[in-house]
Amino acid sequence: MTVIAPDQIAYCTESLPQQLSQVARRWAFSEGLQDTAIAEVQLVRADAHTSFHCAVYEPCLCFVIQGSKTVLLGDKEIVYTGPSYMGSAVHLPVVGRIDYATPEKPFLAVKVSVDPQEVAGLILELGDKAPPAGNDAICSEMDCGLKSAPMDARMQGALYRLLSLLDSPEDIKVLSPLARRELIYRALMGAMGPHMRRFAASDSQANRVSRVIYSLKENFTQPLRIRELAAAANMSESTLYHSFREVTRMSPLQYQKKLRLHEARRLMLAEGLEAATASYRVGYESPSHFSREYSRMFGAPPRADVSQLRAARSAPLPA
Numbered sequence: 001m002t003v004i005a006p007d008q009i010a011y012c013t014e015s016l017p018q019q020l021s022q023v024a025r026r027w028a029f030s031e032g033l034q035d036t037a038i039a040e041v042q043l044v045r046a047d048a049h050t051s052f053h054c055a056v057y058e059p060c061l062c063f064v065i066q067g068s069k070t071v072l073l074g075d076k077e078i079v080y081t082g083p084s085y086m087g088s089a090v091h092l093p094v095v096g097r098i099d100y101a102t103p104e105k106p107f108l109a110v111k112v113s114v115d116p117q118e119v120a121g122l123i124l125e126l127g128d129k130a131p132p133a134g135n136d137a138i139c140s141e142m143d144c145g146l147k148s149a150p151m152d153a154r155m156q157g158a159l160y161r162l163l164s165l166l167d168s169p170e171d172i173k174v175l176s177p178l179a180r181r182e183l184i185y186r187a188l189m190g191a192m193g194p195h196m197r198r199f200a201a202s203d204s205q206a207n208r209v210s211r212v213i214y215s216l217k218e219n220f221t222q223p224l225r226i227r228e229l230a231a232a233a234n235m236s237e238s239t240l241y242h243s244f245r246e247v248t249r250m251s252p253l254q255y256q257k258k259l260r261l262h263e264a265r266r267l268m269l270a271e272g273l274e275a276a277t278a279s280y281r282v283g284y285e286s287p288s289h290f291s292r293e294y295s296r297m298f299g300a301p302p303r304a305d306v307s308q309l310r311a312a313r314s315a316p317l318p319a
Helices: 015-027 117-131 153-165 168-190 191-201 205-218 226-232 235-246 252-270 275-281 285-300 302-312
Strands: 030-035 041-044 053-057 060-066 069-072 076-081 085-086 092-100 107-113 147-151
Touching: 015 041, 015 092, 015 107, 053 060, 053 252, 060 168, 076 085, 076 147, 085 285, 092 252, 107 117, 107 153, 117 168, 117 191, 147 302, 153 168, 168 191, 191 205, 205 226, 205 235, 226 235, 252 275, 252 285, 252 302, 275 285, 275 302, 285 302
Parallel strands: none
Antiparallel strands: 030 041, 041 107, 053 092, 060 085, 060 107, 069 076, 069 092, 085 147
16 A cells, blocks of 8 residues: 655646635635634735735735735835735835736735744744754845745645635634644745744844834834834844844834824724824824825825725725
8 A cells, every 4th residue: 555645745736726716716705805714814805906005014924826916115126926925024014006906817815914923933843844044144135024935836735725714614713723834834944934934033133123123013102212122122223223124124213103104094094083183192293294294105184095095995905
């Protein structure tokens, strides 16, 4: 009797993208970002190309199944076309657009939230089996908080198994954690692995910056104190500033401003706050200053922008 090991299973690379497209389209009922029965999984669909939209990426893996997308992080541009995926190691304000989509062949993507502690635990479990973190001198792209990679057949198969659970909800509670873990494992063992390992390593510069980013995210309404952030990360102020720009492609002050403006926009949309109230809530002292910065970022004054969003859809299409 011949036993076939899992590594020897031949995936049908031609049919996997089609299968992924079918299951994603089946559960992406309409355009925009949609929750699913799996708490950590959301679907994105667009039936036409879009203009640039602002968003904040959380730590996640985002898989483009079909269509094409451009994401701008500061001065860095990432264009990825299905089947491929992108990893966000930290919370990052970005600008993105859908480059290609039609009603017959919509843009389809899957966002899978990732807990950095879950990644660190899996790396620890893998030990020497995980790819090394890489050399700073020869791989500067790894310093950026975003990285893209193509989906190979094994990654596509893992993603299909996760999405297929939506067709059998009784299995989700038990099997979805296993399917998510396989996705993270495949990313760690593939081209994304060195990037993910770098941000998970407690003694790495990238990890120190990620802790600074977390602190800023949790306290973005407070005045920015670079000296305190640098001391907490055991870095000099100049090193923190340089490393922060490498990861986020923006300064700490720019990062804080973008978080404030995104939260103010959410407050006006979701809670119906007036612009002045929202501006004070997120840390601005001057409503006029807030309005100017809001207009520069979103292309319209707060009231006009929110009115347009409400008229077009209940929430902005994610970048």
